[in-house]
Amino acid sequence: MSEPRLVARDVELDLEDGARTRHVLRGVGLSVAAGEFVGLMGPSGSGKSSLLFVLSGLRAPTKGSVEALGAAWPNPPARGAAMRRRSLGLVLQDPFLIPYLTVRENAEAQALDDAAHARIAPLAESLGIAALLDAFPEKLSTGERQRASILRALVNDPAIVLADEPTAHLDAASGLAVIDLLARSAERAALLVTSHDPRMLERAGRVLRIADGMLAHAPGPGAG
Amino acid sequence: MRERRDRAGGEGAPADMAWSVSLRLGGPRPMVRRVKRADPLRPTLYLSRRLRRVAPSGAVVALVTALLVLVITPTNTFLETTRRDIAPLEAFTVVSPIGATGAADPLAAVSAADAHVERAFPARAMWVRHPMLVGDAFCALLLVDSAEIPDLLARLHLELSSGHLPDAEHPGVVLHEDVARARGLKIGDRFGSLVNRDDTTPGAHPIVGLLSGAPRIALGDEGADAMSEFLMPRATHFVLVIAKPGEKEASDAALHAARSEGHEAFEVIDDAEMRARADKALANLPVLIGFVSSASAAVVALVVALLAVIAFQGRHEEFAILLAIGHTPRRLVTKLTTECAIVTGLGWLIGVLVALAVLAAFERSMMAPRGLVMRVWDARPLAASLLVPVASVLITLVALGRALRTLDPIEVVQRRGG
Numbered sequence: 001m002s003e004p005r006l007v008a009r010d011v012e013l014d015l016e017d018g019a020r021t022r023h024v025l026r027g028v029g030l031s032v033a034a035g036e037f038v039g040l041m042g043p044s045g046s047g048k049s050s051l052l053f054v055l056s057g058l059r060a061p062t063k064g065s066v067e068a069l070g071a072a073w074p075n076p077p078a079r080g081a082a083m084r085r086r087s088l089g090l091v092l093q094d095p096f097l098i099p100y101l102t103v104r105e106n107a108e109a110q111a112l113d114d115a116a117h118a119r120i121a122p123l124a125e126s127l128g129i130a131a132l133l134d135a136f137p138e139k140l141s142t143g144e145r146q147r148a149s150i151l152r153a154l155v156n157d158p159a160i161v162l163a164d165e166p167t168a169h170l171d172a173a174s175g176l177a178v179i180d181l182l183a184r185s186a187e188r189a190a191l192l193v194t195s196h197d198p199r200m201l202e203r204a205g206r207v208l209r210i211a212d213g214m215l216a217h218a219p220g221p222g223a224g
Numbered sequence: 225m226r227e228r229r230d231r232a233g234g235e236g237a238p239a240d241m242a243w244s245v246s247l248r249l250g251g252p253r254p255m256v257r258r259v260k261r262a263d264p265l266r267p268t269l270y271l272s273r274r275l276r277r278v279a280p281s282g283a284v285v286a287l288v289t290a291l292l293v294l295v296i297t298p299t300n301t302f303l304e305t306t307r308r309d310i311a312p313l314e315a316f317t318v319v320s321p322i323g324a325t326g327a328a329d330p331l332a333a334v335s336a337a338d339a340h341v342e343r344a345f346p347a348r349a350m351w352v353r354h355p356m357l358v359g360d361a362f363c364a365l366l367l368v369d370s371a372e373i374p375d376l377l378a379r380l381h382l383e384l385s386s387g388h389l390p391d392a393e394h395p396g397v398v399l400h401e402d403v404a405r406a407r408g409l410k411i412g413d414r415f416g417s418l419v420n421r422d423d424t425t426p427g428a429h430p431i432v433g434l435l436s437g438a439p440r441i442a443l444g445d446e447g448a449d450a451m452s453e454f455l456m457p458r459a460t461h462f463v464l465v466i467a468k469p470g471e472k473e474a475s476d477a478a479l480h481a482a483r484s485e486g487h488e489a490f491e492v493i494d495d496a497e498m499r500a501r502a503d504k505a506l507a508n509l510p511v512l513i514g515f516v517s518s519a520s521a522a523v524v525a526l527v528v529a530l531l532a533v534i535a536f537q538g539r540h541e542e543f544a545i546l547l548a549i550g551h552t553p554r555r556l557v558t559k560l561t562t563e564c565a566i567v568t569g570l571g572w573l574i575g576v577l578v579a580l581a582v583l584a585a586f587e588r589s590m591m592a593p594r595g596l597v598m599r600v601w602d603a604r605p606l607a608a609s610l611l612v613p614v615a616s617v618l619i620t621l622v623a624l625g626r627a628l629r630t631l632d633p634i635e636v637v638q639r640r641g642g
Contacts, residue, residue: 053634058548078553085550092637096545100273105264110549117261152549 002033005190011064024050025213032190039201040194042210048194052164089153091163095145097137103148104133107155116156143174161186163193167200267563281531282571288524289575289609296605304597306502309363311439313495315379317465320491340475342468349462353424354406354595363440370445380439387411387433390445396430397444406595517608525615532620544636557625564620568613
């Protein structure tokens with residue numbers, strides 16, 4: 001087993017919701033190793049996205065800790081910006097492409113160095129959007145936009161890739177194609193994908209279930 | 225699994241950290257060829273692709289800048305016109321008795337400065353009134369021996385543009401053409417209190433010629449005009465002192481010293497003193513200009529900052545995702561501030577250029593025909609109007625810096641993504 005790249009230990013997250021406090025995550029612990037594809041399933045409101053934001057260092061847990069590449073995410077989260085850009089690829093339910101930048105420029109906005117810039121064209125080729133590199137997001141279909149956001153997420157060849165419902169706006173066939181591309185393109189990274197659709201996680205080595213902010217392990221189709 | 229060399233992770237990524245530490249310690253650098261690439265987040269790219277969104281801010285700054293320059297610049301007319309009227313004092317100094325009794329002899333004071341004086345000769349002096357923006361301005365009318373007039377014109381770099389110089393055959397005065405135009409006078413006309421009771425110049429002076437050049441003056445032949453018997457007793461008896469080449473400053477200093485050493489009955493009128501008087505008379509003008517500029521800049525800065533905040537609201541998702549993928553708030557504030565600086569800077573430049581063009585046309589069509597001197601290219605209004613973009617950028621920096629620091633990318637992502 002490879003060294004774990006992403007480790008969560010006893011993570012709890014409480015959010016203020018008006019006068020009351022919501023316990024969004026409770027005692028979550030998980031570990032994702034390099035080259036591992038972990039799926040995270042759960043119904044809407046179960047805490048999938050919240051866990052992903054905590055794992056990405058964008059939100060500090062109320063209790064517990066999250067380590068990426070052996071180092072805890074800084075708190076406040078803004079201090080972890082450089083580490084996040086370098087080590088993390090983030091794919092969201094909505095692609096959030098910057099509308100006045102082309103697909104290539106959206107990827108370049110994340111690129112850190114010449115190697116990352118050199119990676120754009122071959123990565124776009126493998127994602128099937130090489131012909132769209134100079135197109136603006138408004139000209140793309142939903143699936144093409146999502147692939148462009150995957151290109152941006154992977155441009156630095158990140159050690160960790162987190163994807164939050166990346167297929168939510170796609171039909172089943174397109175969704176499976178996107179998951180396939182993501183899994184193949186990030187095969188060396190620690191990959192964690194959330195989805196409410198079990199079909200999208202068929203390629204995952206492990207599938208974790210989350211309900212009411214608590215994790216319950218479930219074997220994935222590819223689990224040995 | 226192959227280790228990634230281009231990734232510097234946290235403390236738990238030994239290979240990556242070693243690479244990172246070697247860079248910090250000046251160790252061997254990896255062989256990565258650096259290519260200068262255009263940053264897609266550079267402010268100019270956004271501005272060129274979203275021109276319509278940023279144009280209102282630029283337009284506000286341009287309009288207010290133009291307004292400020294157009295309002296402030298004409299105020300230099302007071303000083304510029306006055307300076308043109310006292311410019312002849314750069315060529316000579318006037319020593320006059322205090323009061324108009326003629327009892328004291330100014331030549332007594334001049335003798336004290338003999339070492340620096342080339343020539344001194346008597347003159348009668350009066351003023352020729354011409355319109356100012358508000359009230360009147362005055363240029364000197366000197367009545368001297370007609371033989372002195374060509375030399376004085378040469379020293380003043382003035383030329384006879386039409387008519388002829390006054391002499392025994394042509395009694396009268398030569399008048400600067402700007403003053404003549406402002407007064408509506410031409411060769412053959414007469415001016416003075418005997419012609420027009422409202423005129424402040426004693427006597428009646430026929431115009432025999434017009435002068436052109438920077439300094440403004442009127443020169444006439446002493447005792448040659450038809451009204452000399454009436455005029456001479458009323459015109460103060462002065463002495464014009466012409467210093468040796470390069471010694472005017474020393475000559476003026478000697479004259480002032482002589483006055484303080486027993487020749488108190490005389491007054492020394494030189495260009496430095498007259499400039500100081502003019503500056504003193506207009507000393508409060510900067511207060512007005514400062515107030516107008518500051519108030520305008522404050523209002524415009526708030527408007528521009530408001531527009532910037534509104535524009536920022538429309539770019540929430542852009543900045544949320546940039547924060548989420550690892551751009552620092554500081555870098556994004558710098559990007560936004562630079563965008564604002566470029567827009568307001570360009571707006572200021574356009575406003576200045578428009579104002580200068582309008583002022584040039586205004587000066588030609590309205591001021592010059594009235595004998596008013598306005599300096600179109602004036603640093604004061606430009607400096608004052610600079611407050612507009614500077615204040616706009618500063619207030620925008622504060623407003624957007626606060627907005628970015630409090631922007632929660634997760635909230636934005638979840639609002640849209642569900």
